[in-house]
Amino acid sequence: MADTGPGFDTETHAARLREQGYTIIPDFLSPEALAAVRAGLAPFLGSHNGRNNFEGYKTERVYTLVARGKVFEDIACDPRVLALLDRFLKPGYLLTASQAICIHPGETPQPVHHDDGFYTIPRPRPAISLSTIVAVDAFTAENGGTEIIPGSHVWDDAQVAGQYGGSRSTDAAENPQWLSQLQPLVMPAGACVVFLGTLLHRGGANRSSAPRLAFSNQYCEPWARTQENFFLGIPPQVARTLSPRLLELLGYGIWSPFMGHVTASHPLKTLEPDYVNAVLAQKP
Numbered sequence: 001m002a003d004t005g006p007g008f009d010t011e012t013h014a015a016r017l018r019e020q021g022y023t024i025i026p027d028f029l030s031p032e033a034l035a036a037v038r039a040g041l042a043p044f045l046g047s048h049n050g051r052n053n054f055e056g057y058k059t060e061r062v063y064t065l066v067a068r069g070k071v072f073e074d075i076a077c078d079p080r081v082l083a084l085l086d087r088f089l090k091p092g093y094l095l096t097a098s099q100a101i102c103i104h105p106g107e108t109p110q111p112v113h114h115d116d117g118f119y120t121i122p123r124p125r126p127a128i129s130l131s132t133i134v135a136v137d138a139f140t141a142e143n144g145g146t147e148i149i150p151g152s153h154v155w156d157d158a159q160v161a162g163q164y165g166g167s168r169s170t171d172a173a174e175n176p177q178w179l180s181q182l183q184p185l186v187m188p189a190g191a192c193v194v195f196l197g198t199l200l201h202r203g204g205a206n207r208s209s210a211p212r213l214a215f216s217n218q219y220c221e222p223w224a225r226t227q228e229n230f231f232l233g234i235p236p237q238v239a240r241t242l243s244p245r246l247l248e249l250l251g252y253g254i255w256s257p258f259m260g261h262v263t264a265s266h267p268l269k270t271l272e273p274d275y276v277n278a279v280l281a282q283k284p
């Protein structure tokens, strides 16, 4: 079992997740880790914006974050997060998304959504994914801090359809009755919110004069398709340098009895120095 360190009560956090759909780890990043995250993100920011209302026209996203530096590798395998995932997902769960999200001043609120909405299995149901969002800048009610609807993780499809206007469209009209239930997460830099993939939430509007930087790692059941295709996104020469635990999270493992095999071999074999692709090797 992962060592979650002193002062972290996994059961209390798990109970909050079950009851309200989310929990906050206030001291998630040390000041040193926070500084390393800032330094690691700096080269990628200041160059682009989102392509639609969901990504955010005044929001910068840095995808495949997990492969962009040691600090991000370590955070994706944080023992406290893994201890919580162990209680909600099956062994062999996967990293499904890993991205930084910088919401710039003037950004409008994101459409309300839930992160496992990709999986079209009727609600209410257990979450198929869990998300983490780490505040790199302190979250406030004005600067685009994540807004959530506590308890919405147990809503059924009809309640969620009321929220979306019955559509997954990123520009769907939203139900004012539900919008009034949104609560901003106010939390210090370095804090992490962990929430179930069924919880309704959104990135808030940034009405302040400074950007709001955060990053999000999300994890899904081992049988679910991941949002990011990390096999193609992370080149083999980078994958070879990653820890065995992280490789497992990235899909370099088998969901028993044989989901994830590579031409009948274990996917880790593809990272061996002398690996030759079987299709090429066996070409007549």
Ligand SMILES: O=C(O)CCC(=O)C(=O)O
Pocket: 054, 101, 110, 115, 133, 144, 145, 146, 147, 201, 202, 203, 204, 214
């Ligand atoms: O940036 C945030 O606070 C939330 C972003 C989010 O929910 C998403 O992009 O799916």
